[in-house]
Amino acid sequence: MELTFAACFLTFLISFLCVKKTNAQLTPLYYQTSCPTAEAIIRPVVQQAVQRDPRMAASLLRLHFHDCFVNGCDGSVLLDDTSTFTGEKSAGPNLNSLRGFEVIDNIKAAVEKSCNSVVSCADILAIAARDAVVLAGGPSWTPMLGRRDSRTASASTANTVMPAPNDTLGIIISKFRAVGLSVQDCVTLSGAHTIGRARCSSFSARLYNFGNTGNPDPAINPFYLNTLRGICPRGGNANAVTSLDQRTPDRFDNSYFTNLRINEGLLQSDQELFSTTGASTTALVNLYSNNQIVFFQNFQNSMINMGNIKPLTGNNGEIRTNCRKVN
Numbered sequence: 001m002e003l004t005f006a007a008c009f010l011t012f013l014i015s016f017l018c019v020k021k022t023n024a025q026l027t028p029l030y031y032q033t034s035c036p037t038a039e040a041i042i043r044p045v046v047q048q049a050v051q052r053d054p055r056m057a058a059s060l061l062r063l064h065f066h067d068c069f070v071n072g073c074d075g076s077v078l079l080d081d082t083s084t085f086t087g088e089k090s091a092g093p094n095l096n097s098l099r100g101f102e103v104i105d106n107i108k109a110a111v112e113k114s115c116n117s118v119v120s121c122a123d124i125l126a127i128a129a130r131d132a133v134v135l136a137g138g139p140s141w142t143p144m145l146g147r148r149d150s151r152t153a154s155a156s157t158a159n160t161v162m163p164a165p166n167d168t169l170g171i172i173i174s175k176f177r178a179v180g181l182s183v184q185d186c187v188t189l190s191g192a193h194t195i196g197r198a199r200c201s202s203f204s205a206r207l208y209n210f211g212n213t214g215n216p217d218p219a220i221n222p223f224y225l226n227t228l229r230g231i232c233p234r235g236g237n238a239n240a241v242t243s244l245d246q247r248t249p250d251r252f253d254n255s256y257f258t259n260l261r262i263n264e265g266l267l268q269s270d271q272e273l274f275s276t277t278g279a280s281t282t283a284l285v286n287l288y289s290n291n292q293i294v295f296f297q298n299f300q301n302s303m304i305n306m307g308n309i310k311p312l313t314g315n316n317g318e319i320r321t322n323c324r325k326v327n
């Protein structure tokens, strides 16, 4: 009898701990009674924005990533600077680079009309990211919901924790680990670079003076190097942009991984997933480039993992009425 009780207690404890780890507070049904139309309101706004500007799918996906990595998925990336803090929009990885804030404003305005002060900006980012991927031809998943919005943001935290395009693979992996994401999540989520654009400033050191050697990165194939030098001449416009995936720039597919295998990754952080000698990431790049179905399945899971990073729930944070400002 005592043994049975002990076994039951142990089972309870284990399942409690497991559920805690996967974020018990978030649930796909969070707005089922408070705002059942939330997702139906958000989808057409994203659709319209992507129809007008196909790159917007990439920009919305990236916003969710940049939100989640800095103190968790709490809508902090959307806050404008105030007299009391310099927000994440001013941080190096974001300034003159993050896009889509007006689309989030439009979504928020539309949602507020039907459901006043109910749906958080952090959840809007998660839903818009999913809708964006689907519109670009990628997989769908059911986002976990119930995040609340932060009352503050930090440019300096963003500067420290965000992966940089010239970080080595080891540093990138440690930055993913720091937010509870695995090497597999890192490779899989990097596949988001199958859509969108990057500025010359994010990769031009690779073209002329890689690691201060005075030479280009040996892991760029010569034809691709020529193309990129045409787009980003020495001393040219640092804000000129090119596609992260030259083959199918606006289509969410697995060609990003195929590009890496022929040394056509745009960022150093992309190419190192394949080219780093002895790295465990190479096998995953090969797998995804051979099998889009597995990439899509793993991408859904990794997006949910990323969306689970340290959400504010319960009485923490607030539901902002304007995503740019605390209430």
Ligand code: HEM
Residues within 6 Å of the ligand: 055, 057, 058, 059, 060, 061, 062, 065, 096, 097, 098, 099, 163, 164, 165, 166, 172, 186, 189, 190, 192, 193, 195, 196, 197, 198, 199, 200, 201, 202, 244, 267, 269
């Ligand atoms: C692995 C570490 C990563 C690094 C170092 C990195 C870095 C970058 C950089 C430098 C850009 C171009 C920014 C510019 O030049 O303006 C970019 C664009 C982009 N990133 Fe990442 N990224 C990483 C991971 C991710 C992840 C995990 C996602 C999403 C799940 C993501 C989604 C995107 C998208 C979609 C774009 C294109 C955005 C647009 O066209 O507006 N990235 N990334």
